[in-house]
Structures are given as C-alpha cells and as structure tokens.
Amino acid sequence: MRERREEIMDAAVEIFACKGYYNTKIADIVEAVGIAKGTFYLYFKSKKALFLALIKKQRNFIEEGINLEKIVARSDDLKSFVKILIRDAFNIYAGNRDLTIVILRESVSVNEDFVGEFEIMDQERTERLKTAYEYLKEEGYIDLENDFEFFYYVFVGIIESILLRKLIMKEQELFDEEIVAKTANYIEKALTI
Amino acid sequence: MRERREEIMDAAVEIFACKGYYNTKIADIVEAVGIAKGTFYLYFKSKKALFLALIKKQRNFIEEGINLEKIVARSDDLKSFVKILIRDAFNIYAGNRDLTIVILRESVSVNEDFVGEFEIMDQERTERLKTAYEYLKEEGYIDLENDFEFFYYVFVGIIESILLRKLIMKEQELFDEEIVAKTANYIEKALTI
Amino acid sequence: MRERREEIMDAAVEIFACKGYYNTKIADIVEAVGIAKGTFYLYFKSKKALFLALIKKQRNFIEEGINLEKIVARSDDLKSFVKILIRDAFNIYAGNRDLTIVILRESVSVNEDFVGEFEIMDQERTERLKTAYEYLKEEGYIDLENDFEFFYYVFVGIIESILLRKLIMKEQELFDEEIVAKTANYIEKALTI
Amino acid sequence: MRERREEIMDAAVEIFACKGYYNTKIADIVEAVGIAKGTFYLYFKSKKALFLALIKKQRNFIEEGINLEKIVARSDDLKSFVKILIRDAFNIYAGNRDLTIVILRESVSVNEDFVGEFEIMDQERTERLKTAYEYLKEEGYIDLENDFEFFYYVFVGIIESILLRKLIMKEQELFDEEIVAKTANYIEKALTI
DNA sequence: TATGAATGAGGTTTCATTCAT
DNA sequence: CATGAATGAAACCTCATTCAT
Numbered sequence: 137m138r139e140r141r142e143e144i145m146d147a148a149v150e151i152f153a154c155k156g157y158y159n160t161k162i163a164d165i166v167e168a169v170g171i172a173k174g175t176f177y178l179y180f181k182s183k184k185a186l187f188l189a190l191i192k193k194q195r196n197f198i199e200e201g202i203n204l205e206k207i208v209a210r211s212d213d214l215k216s217f218v219k220i221l222i223r224d225a226f227n228i229y230a231g232n233r234d235l236t237i238v239i240l241r242e243s244v245s246v247n248e249d250f251v252g253e254f255e256i257m258d259q260e261r262t263e264r265l266k267t268a269y270e271y272l273k274e275e276g277y278i279d280l281e282n283d284f285e286f287f288y289y290v291f292v293g294i295i296e297s298i299l300l301r302k303l304i305m306k307e308q309e310l311f312d313e314e315i316v317a318k319t320a321n322y323i324e325k326a327l328t329i
Numbered sequence: 330m331r332e333r334r335e336e337i338m339d340a341a342v343e344i345f346a347c348k349g350y351y352n353t354k355i356a357d358i359v360e361a362v363g364i365a366k367g368t369f370y371l372y373f374k375s376k377k378a379l380f381l382a383l384i385k386k387q388r389n390f391i392e393e394g395i396n397l398e399k400i401v402a403r404s405d406d407l408k409s410f411v412k413i414l415i416r417d418a419f420n421i422y423a424g425n426r427d428l429t430i431v432i433l434r435e436s437v438s439v440n441e442d443f444v445g446e447f448e449i450m451d452q453e454r455t456e457r458l459k460t461a462y463e464y465l466k467e468e469g470y471i472d473l474e475n476d477f478e479f480f481y482y483v484f485v486g487i488i489e490s491i492l493l494r495k496l497i498m499k500e501q502e503l504f505d506e507e508i509v510a511k512t513a514n515y516i517e518k519a520l521t522i
Numbered sequence: 523m524r525e526r527r528e529e530i531m532d533a534a535v536e537i538f539a540c541k542g543y544y545n546t547k548i549a550d551i552v553e554a555v556g557i558a559k560g561t562f563y564l565y566f567k568s569k570k571a572l573f574l575a576l577i578k579k580q581r582n583f584i585e586e587g588i589n590l591e592k593i594v595a596r597s598d599d600l601k602s603f604v605k606i607l608i609r610d611a612f613n614i615y616a617g618n619r620d621l622t623i624v625i626l627r628e629s630v631s632v633n634e635d636f637v638g639e640f641e642i643m644d645q646e647r648t649e650r651l652k653t654a655y656e657y658l659k660e661e662g663y664i665d666l667e668n669d670f671e672f673f674y675y676v677f678v679g680i681i682e683s684i685l686l687r688k689l690i691m692k693e694q695e696l697f698d699e700e701i702v703a704k705t706a707n708y709i710e711k712a713l714t715i
Numbered sequence: 716m717r718e719r720r721e722e723i724m725d726a727a728v729e730i731f732a733c734k735g736y737y738n739t740k741i742a743d744i745v746e747a748v749g750i751a752k753g754t755f756y757l758y759f760k761s762k763k764a765l766f767l768a769l770i771k772k773q774r775n776f777i778e779e780g781i782n783l784e785k786i787v788a789r790s791d792d793l794k795s796f797v798k799i800l801i802r803d804a805f806n807i808y809a810g811n812r813d814l815t816i817v818i819l820r821e822s823v824s825v826n827e828d829f830v831g832e833f834e835i836m837d838q839e840r841t842e843r844l845k846t847a848y849e850y851l852k853e854e855g856y857i858d859l860e861n862d863f864e865f866f867y868y869v870f871v872g873i874i875e876s877i878l879l880r881k882l883i884m885k886e887q888e889l890f891d892e893e894i895v896a897k898t899a900n901y902i903e904k905a906l907t908i
Numbered sequence: 909t910a911t912g913a914a915t916g917a918g919g920t921t922t923c924a925t926t927c928a929t
Numbered sequence: 930c931a932t933g934a935a936t937g938a939a940a941c942c943t944c945a946t947t948c949a950t
Contacts, residue, residue, distance in 0.1 A: 140930095154439075155439060155441070156438055156439035156440060157438075158351040158440075159439070159440070159441070161922090161923065161924085162923075162924060162925085163923075163924095171931080171932090172931065172932040172933055173924090173925085173926095173932080173933060173934095174925095174926080174927080174931065174932050174933065175930080175931055175932070175933095176925095177924095177925070177926080178930070178931075182924075182925080183924065183925090240437070241437050241438045241439060242438065244433070244434050244437040244438065244493065245349055245350075245434045245435065245437065245438035246347070246348060246349035246352070246434060247349060247352065248348070248352070286511055286512075286515055288490075289487055289490045289491050289494075289512075289515070290487055290490075290515055290519070292490050293486035293487040293488070293489060293490025293491070294482055294483055294486040294487065294519075295486070296486060296489075296490065297481075297482045297483075297485050297486025297489065297490075298482050298486070300437065301482075318479055319479075319482075322479055322482070322483055322519045322520075323519070325518055325519050325520075325521065325522075326483070326487075326515045326516070326518050326519035327515075327518075328518065329518075333913085354939085354940065354941085355940080355941065355942085356939095356940085356941095364914075364915090365914065365915045365916055366915085366916070366941090366942080367914070367915055367916065367917095367942090367943075367944080368913075368914055368915070369942095370941095370942065370943075370944095371912095371913070371914075374942095375941080375942080376941075376942095526909095540825075541825060541827070542824055542825035542826060543824075544737040544826075545825070545826070545827070547943090547944065547945085548944075548945060548946085549944075549945095557910080557911090558910065558911045558912055559911080559912060559913095559945090559946085559947095560910065560911050560912065560946095560947080560948080561909080561910055561911070561912095562946095563945095563946070563947080564909065564910075568945075568946080569945065569946095626823070627823050627824045627825060628824065630819070630820050630823040630824065630879065631735055631736075631820045631821065631823065631824035632733070632734060632735035632738070632820060633735060633738065634734070634738065672897055672898075672901055674876075675873055675876045675877050675880075675898075675901070676873055676901055676905070678876050679872035679873040679874070679875060679876025679877070680868055680869055680872040680873065680905075681872070682872060682875075682876065683867075683868045683871050683872025683875065683876075684868050684872070686823065687868075704865055705865075705868075708865055708868075708869055708905045708906075709905070711904055711905050711906075711907065711908075712869070712873075712901045712902070712904050712905035713901075713904075714904065715904075719934085740918085740919065740920085741919080741920065741921085742918095742919085742920095750935075750936090751935065751936045751937055752920090752921085752936085752937070753921090753922080753923080753935070753936055753937065753938095754934075754935055754936070755921095756920095756921065756922075756923095757933095757934070757935075760921095761920080761921080762920075762921095
C-alpha cells in the first residue's frame, strides 16, 4: 500500500492544479482520498504545511532531474547544451504535470506564506543557470557581451511560457523531440551573436 | 476631487499587487480609501466586479497604448519593429506598474470567476501578435520557417519574464532605453535565422 | 399635483403587495416614485412609520365603508343583512385591492412592530361583528344557541379565504353580484339552524 | 440522544412561530439549540433550506394524518364525514402547534423563495378536498348546486380562521370534542341546503 | 423641500482546525 | 491510527437611515 501521506499529496496536487490553492478546500482533498478530515491533520499540520511539502517535492524533482555536470559532459556546443538542458527540464515537468502547474501558478501569484520558499526555489534556479552561464562563457559558446540577467530572462521566460500553455492543454506527448529541438533552437539563437 | 470609483480602484490595485486577490479583504480596501464598507458597494457590486473592472482597465490601457499600424509605419526592419513594440509595451506597463503586476499574477493563477476574461485578454494579445507576425513575414523580416506558435512563446515569454522580475523590485527607471534595446535585441536574434 | 405623501404610500402599497414588507426596500419605493432616498424621510420617519400609515389608511377605509346602522336600516332578515354587509366589505376591498392584500398578508405573518396595530384592527372588527351579532339575535334572525365565537369564525374565515384567493388572481370584476350572493348564501346557511 | 437535525428544526420552529421567518436570525436558532453557528450549516445549507425542510415536514404530517379513504369508510352522512375530517385535521395541527403556526403564517405572506412550495401544498389540499367533494356529491350528501369553489372557501376559511386564533392563544386542550363538534356543525350547515 | 453619497450595524455563510471517541 | 461532529473567527454583503449641500 502506498503511503497515506503520498496519497494525500497526489490528490491535493490534482485538485490544486484544477482549482487553485485558494479554491481548494481541505474537504475536497480528503473526499478525493477517501479519508476523514481529522486524518488529514495526522499527516500535515495545516493546509500551508501540505503546500510547503509540495514545493519541497518539486524542488527535489528538479534537483534530481537536472544535473549540470552530466549535461556539460554530454555537450559539445551551445546548441547541444541547450537542447539537453531543455530535454531534461521538459522531462521533469511532463512527468509531474499537475505539480508543475501548481508550483508555476502559485509562484507567480502572491501568498505571503510561501513567498520565502519560492524565493529559495528561484535562487536555486538562478544558481543552476549561473553555473551554466559561466560554463558556456568559459567555453566561448556565448559572447562576452551577454550578461547573465538577460540570459536568465531568455531561458526562464521562453520555457515558462511554453510550459504554461502546453501543460494546461493536457495534450498527450507534450514535449516530444520536435518541440525540444525548436525550443532549443530559438533559445540558442537568442543567445548567439 | 478625483472620482470615488477611481479612488477605490487605485487603492485596490495597490493592495492586490502587494497581497494578492484572495488575501485582500474588502476591509483592507475601504480602510486604505478611508470610507465605510457600505460605500464600497455603491461603486462595485462585489469584490469580483471590482476585479473585472481592473481587467477591463488594463485591456483599455493596452488597446490605447499599442497601435500596430503606427509601429509598422515607424519601422524599417525587424529590429526597429521589435524595439518600438517593446518600448510601447514597457511604457504601458511601467505607467501602470501595480495594475500590471495584479493582472499578470492573477492571470497565471486560477480563478474560475475570471478565467473567461483572461482568455479574452490572451486572445486579443494573440491577435495583435498575429498581425505583427503576418506583417513581418510579408516584409521578409522573419523567415518562413518561423511558426507563429514559437513567435508567440518568444515574445510573450521574454517580456513577461522581464516584467515579473523588474516590476516587483520596484526600481525607478525600470524600463530605460538600454533595457528596451537589450530586450529587443534578444528577441530579434531569436526570431532571425 | 397629488400629495407627495400619498404618492409614496401608493407606490409602497403596490410593491408591498407584490414583494411583501421584508423584501421591499426603501430603494424600491423611492425609485418607483421617482424621488431621492432622503425625500422619503421627509414624509415618513421610517419604513415602519410608512407601514403604520398604511394600516391606518385601511382602518379608515373600513370605518368609512362599513356602516352597520345603515345596513340594519336596509335589511329585513338574516339573508339580506349578510348580503349587504358582504357587498359593502367586498366593495371596500376591491376598491383597494393592493392595500387589502398587504394588510391581510402582514396581519397574518408576525412582526412585533405591528402586532399591536393589528390587534386593534381585529378588536374593531370584533366590535363591529359583535354589534351585528347582537342585532341579529335580538331580531331573532339567528338562534340563541349560536355563540359569538363561531359567528366570528364563520364570517371572518369565509370572507378572508375568498379575499386571499380572489385578490391575488388579479381578475377584473372580482366581486360581482353573483359572488356576493353566493358568499352571503353560504354564510347565512352556516348561521341558521 | 435526539438527532441534531431534528433538534435544530424544533428550535427553529419554536422561534419562527414566535418571531416570524424574517425576524429570526441564525444566531437565535443556534443559541437556542446551544451550538455554534457553523454547526447549523452542517445540517442545513442555508436558512432557506431549513425552512423548506419545515414545509416538507408539515406536508408529511398532513399526508400521514389525513386519510380520506378511512374517513369515508367511517362516515355515514355529511355530518359524520365533516366531523371526522375536522377531528383528524385538528389533531394534526394541535400536535404540531408551532409548525402549523409557522406554515400558516408564512404561506399567507409573500416570499418568492417559498411561493412554489406553498402552491404545491395548496394544490395537494385542493386535491384532497376535491376527492372529498366528489365523494359527498356521489353519495348525495351535498346538493348538486354546490360548486367546488365555495366548498373550498367554506372548509378552508373556517378551519384556518379557527386555527389562527386558537393556536396563537396557546391554550391547553385547544381542540376538544366540543370544538370539533361545533366546527363540524357550522360547516355542515353551510354545505347543506 | 430635495438630494444622494455615505454610513455601519448586523446579517448570512465559509472553512481550516480541533478533539473526544 | 482514524474519525467526523463541532467550532468560531472572519469574510462578504445589505439596507434603513443620516446629513451636508
């Protein structure tokens, strides 16, 4: 039997993705899981704690799914680097579609309860991108003129834009190789002189 | 004296931008304006109606502030077109910082009350971009291989990414000519072969 | 120009008849009259005061419209007495349909603000009926066994039952001579040995 | 322990009977029961829903308490028929004094939320009376001249008139055999040639 | 007289959380 | 571990009434 705690998180993610954090009631979640309200509080001390656990889960997925050293090892130029990075990223997101939707949406909206956590997530992403940026610069793959700020905007902006529209349309095969290639292509062009 | 209705909208925008839609109470708004609760309901029949009015306001700003025909008339190539478009867009957003934050954030989160309105806003943006896209293609400024889907992702993604980070840091001079130039430059490169 | 105060009362009666006392807002009334809210309070010190004025108005209609001495003078037996009384009553009610509906309905429902007034109205009616009852008994038109309590139930019950159904159906010619005759007939039979 | 839902209905009936629907607040009801406000909404989704449940309850009492076939079986003539019917009716009403008061009062007043339900109640009563009327006519107990409309007015009017006055005076032994006999007697006389 | 914007007490309803069983 | 009835603070909204103009 799967862990009760996991069960709750899965049900919550599905409902959060559909109705948003504020419009999801504890009653909705426990009904979906098939447990009593009191039981929920045996596993999470509050609704907020549940959401924090979801943020943590997504952070773990990303940490495990994106290994810059491996990507560096496998790539020969800017294009291949970007492509591998994007493929890895899309794999993580497609494999956790609802969780990704939830985190993406709520991180953009404002909730003082979570703002600190989302800042940490963003810092982690910034560090990963910075590492990548430094590597690409050292290798001469991107021009010295490029500053990190816009490197970040291009990467994050294009990917999040695609994620938001693709994930929500619940298509099968969201991120096939063609989309990966195209995305990588546009980002690479933006970053090349 | 400024219109009471405008006063309420302005106060609401400021608080929504800071605390989000759900965490903002009518009590917060009326306190900020310095009126009684009942007075609020003389001007808006509900909290939802207030928010719909804000969406409408932003739609009007955009409609008035972005005139593709004028941009076309003033531009000679892809670079200048993108630059003028971005300058206009940033001007609108910087001139209505809080409103832009509010709309941007809540449009990403999920609220069944507004989802229809945000879809309309997105359709309007899509149409504007489509017009631009067709123009650029006809003029031979962008390659025939470029499909509109990614044209949209690049434009919207990069701009929204910049907006979200810049607006929230409440700096003065958010969108000076240098940033406009840089943004235009990256987008233009992404869209050129 | 008709008296403003009368105008307000007339509009109020129409709306009260349609929506009931509690569901009628001062806003409804002033809108119907075409005056401002403040103006209402120049003529009535409160919603309650308006309703009390309506009760008073109905009491006056009844007092003016039903003259037992005249009825006695015109009648020869139980049947003719009852018939004249009922014709007079129906004339009053049909001539003030909405007001009658309002008073009838609210007198049955409970409102501690008006309960005293309605008790007075009922006492007045009881006294009128008692006078009639005594007269009929003296003349030997009704049997000695008949007690007043049931005399009252028969008269009031049958008439109110007819009123409630007839008035609400907004027919023309509600109380023609045939209905008067029938009503009188049934009441007369009930009261005869 | 009695069902919580029943407890709430009983308390509500008592207060509605005393103060009327509009003047009764949820706060009054929960205080009477000794529960918190939220608890009320575990059992009824709104004040309106509570009232609809009370209407339903009264309809059930009447349906269970008045069995025309049994009355027909037990009666030999108009007088006995009317007497049994009235005894049964008075028993129901006396056994649910407050509920009867509430339903009677609010059915006369106007509330668009319940008007449909009260129309159904009236239709059911009309059908019951129609059945009785047809039976009495077939048996030759009432004259052919009698039309149903006035049969209804006489029955309903006299009974409701008695109910309203007797119930509200909160006497013990409201409907003893003497009152039943008298009521039956007057109605029977009204319906006989 | 007349106005109508403003008031604020008071109503209904929601829902995260608790706790006795 | 599990339950689910109960809680009550806090939210949204209404509307009779006031008062400065």
